[in-house]
Amino acid sequence: MRDDLVVIAGGGIGGLATALTLHQIGVRCLVFEGVREMRPLGVGINLQPNAVRELYDLGFTEAQLDEIGIPAREWALVGLNGNDVYSEPRGRLAGYRWPQYAVHRGQLQMLLYEEVRRRVGSQAVQLGARVTGYRKTSDETVMTLVAHADGTTSAMAGSLLVGADGIHSAVRAQMHPRQPPIHWGGKMMWRGVTWAKPIRTGSSFVGLGTHEHRVVFYPISHTNPRTGLAMINWIAEVTLPNADESQLSGWFRQVPVDSFLQNFADWKWGWLDVPELIRGANFVFENPMIDRDPVGTWVDGPVGLLGDAAHAMYPTGSNGASQAIVDARILGAAICEHGVRPEALTQYDATLCGPISKLILRNRSEGPFGLLNIVDERCGGVFEDIDSVVPPAERAAFMADYRAAAGFAIHTLNAAPAIIRPGARVADRALQPAL
Ligand SMILES: Cc1cc2nc3c(=O)[nH]c(=O)nc-3n(C[C@H](O)[C@H](O)[C@H](O)COP(=O)(O)OP(=O)(O)OC[C@H]3O[C@@H](n4cnc5c(N)ncnc54)[C@H](O)[C@@H]3O)c2cc1C
Numbered sequence: 001m002r003d004d005l006v007v008i009a010g011g012g013i014g015g016l017a018t019a020l021t022l023h024q025i026g027v028r029c030l031v032f033e034g035v036r037e038m039r040p041l042g043v044g045i046n047l048q049p050n051a052v053r054e055l056y057d058l059g060f061t062e063a064q065l066d067e068i069g070i071p072a073r074e075w076a077l078v079g080l081n082g083n084d085v086y087s088e089p090r091g092r093l094a095g096y097r098w099p100q101y102a103v104h105r106g107q108l109q110m111l112l113y114e115e116v117r118r119r120v121g122s123q124a125v126q127l128g129a130r131v132t133g134y135r136k137t138s139d140e141t142v143m144t145l146v147a148h149a150d151g152t153t154s155a156m157a158g159s160l161l162v163g164a165d166g167i168h169s170a171v172r173a174q175m176h177p178r179q180p181p182i183h184w185g186g187k188m189m190w191r192g193v194t195w196a197k198p199i200r201t202g203s204s205f206v207g208l209g210t211h212e213h214r215v216v217f218y219p220i221s222h223t224n225p226r227t228g229l230a231m232i233n234w235i236a237e238v239t240l241p242n243a244d245e246s247q248l249s250g251w252f253r254q255v256p257v258d259s260f261l262q263n264f265a266d267w268k269w270g271w272l273d274v275p276e277l278i279r280g281a282n283f284v285f286e287n288p289m290i291d292r293d294p295v296g297t298w299v300d301g302p303v304g305l306l307g308d309a310a311h312a313m314y315p316t317g318s319n320g321a322s323q324a325i326v327d328a329r330i331l332g333a334a335i336c337e338h339g340v341r342p343e344a345l346t347q348y349d350a351t352l353c354g355p356i357s358k359l360i361l362r363n364r365s366e367g368p369f370g371l372l373n374i375v376d377e378r379c380g381g382v383f384e385d386i387d388s389v390v391p392p393a394e395r396a397a398f399m400a401d402y403r404a405a406a407g408f409a410i411h412t413l414n415a416a417p418a419i420i421r422p423g424a425r426v427a428d429r430a431l432q433p434a435l
Contacts, residue, residue: 079209212238
């Protein structure tokens with residue numbers, strides 16, 4: 001382990017994946033996390049095969065992922081008349097060498113957190129420590145400024161600072177002081193988890209409805225063989241007419257079911273009862289669909305942004321958490337090549353900032369759900385024979401295009417070498433100062 005220290009702001013999925021990666025390649029790190037107590041918050045998220053591959057390369061096993069989720073088998077869009085718009089297999093069934101997992105976000109965070117404590121050390125994540133900003137110094141170090149829960153403040157010197165402090169990132173706010181406020185496109189989501197019977201393949205992601213009004217649901221646990229029930233993550237979503245930013249009421253705010261159930265009151269079919277699904281949740285969160293405008297760079301000398309701090313995006317592509325994990329690995333590879341130096345951040349930025357910024361904008365136009373917009377344009381969303389509205393080849397091409405943009409095109413991913421080859425360490429030559 002070399003002396004250089006990387007300070008990480010934020011112990012979410014991105015920050016913790018970064019800590020594990022740095023430890024793997026022999027670099028010291030310290031995570032400052034704002035919350036006083038780590039708790040398994042959130043509902044369901046998807047880990048795409050490109051991210052699962054990286055978790056395996058970090059030493060996580062299928063058995064561990066099966067504890068917090070379930071391999072996804074299918075992704076399907078269904079019209080309001082119950083007819084399929086599109087469906088495709090997912091994960092290994094689709095031909096990937098790695099599965100896709102649907103997991104509980106909070107349980108994934110806890111898994112990563114416990115593993116950081118076990119591998120890096122029990123003091124590796126300091127809780128109740130909110131990063132408020134940074135100060136660059138003349139000797140190639142950066143001071144991370146921290147406000148502690150006991151009211152004290154401190155400054156920690158490091159060679160690099162990684163801002164993985166989420167969509168409301170303090171590090172990004174300092175790096176881009178003139179960035180516009182959070183962007184909201186007028187859609188509101190309500191999210192919850194309900195124990196219910198899984199449908200279709202038993203592990204299908206289903207998007208049901210129109211481009212303006214839909215529910216998305218998928219299991220995030222294996223089915224209990226005794227009850228036949230699994231934890232079903234659901235997202236109910238509407239576009240609000242005449243939306244304006246003043247309607248933004250919060251982020252993962254707990255709300256009563258009756259505050260929005262009327263939007264889905266008659267969404268009942270023989271095979272699905274949406275009101276029942278929604279009412280079955282213990283907690284429901286209101287969550288405006290928000291993101292941030294892309295910025296030109298994620299790097300300011302020895303300071304870099306990662307995960308949502310770099311690229312908060314609409315969840316339409318189910319790849320926010322996956323991209324945070326991939327970011328951590330690409331940063332690790334750059335540190336292997338350049339050492340714990342700003343040059344590593346420059347390489348990381350050059351690799352990711354451009355393409356992922358494009359993905360942010362693409363997700364605004366619905367990501368893979370964009371197929372529903374096409375259906376709406378061509379037949380007002382009502383169809384009997386989808387092939388006569390959007391031919392199969394066009395549907396398949398639309399989806400393949402999205403997978404490629406999001407970095408999980410099947411053949412490209414399968415053929416790609418590991419981002420960090422097994423046993424790679426931070427390069428010794430990188431310890432030498434540039435001549
Ligand atoms: C509580 C919570 C619940 C979520 N639930 C869901 C969900 O159910 N479904 C979904 O799709 N996405 C959810 N997300 C978002 C999702 O986790 C991210 O989009 C994705 O995982 C990328 O992770 P990240 O590590 O970049 O950001 P985040 O997961 O947002 O993690 C950022 C971390 O930084 C900490 N932090 C923030 N500011 C500071 C600071 N100034 N100093 C130190 N620490 C700081 C936060 O407490 C958090 O632990 C949730 C995020 C949070 C924070």
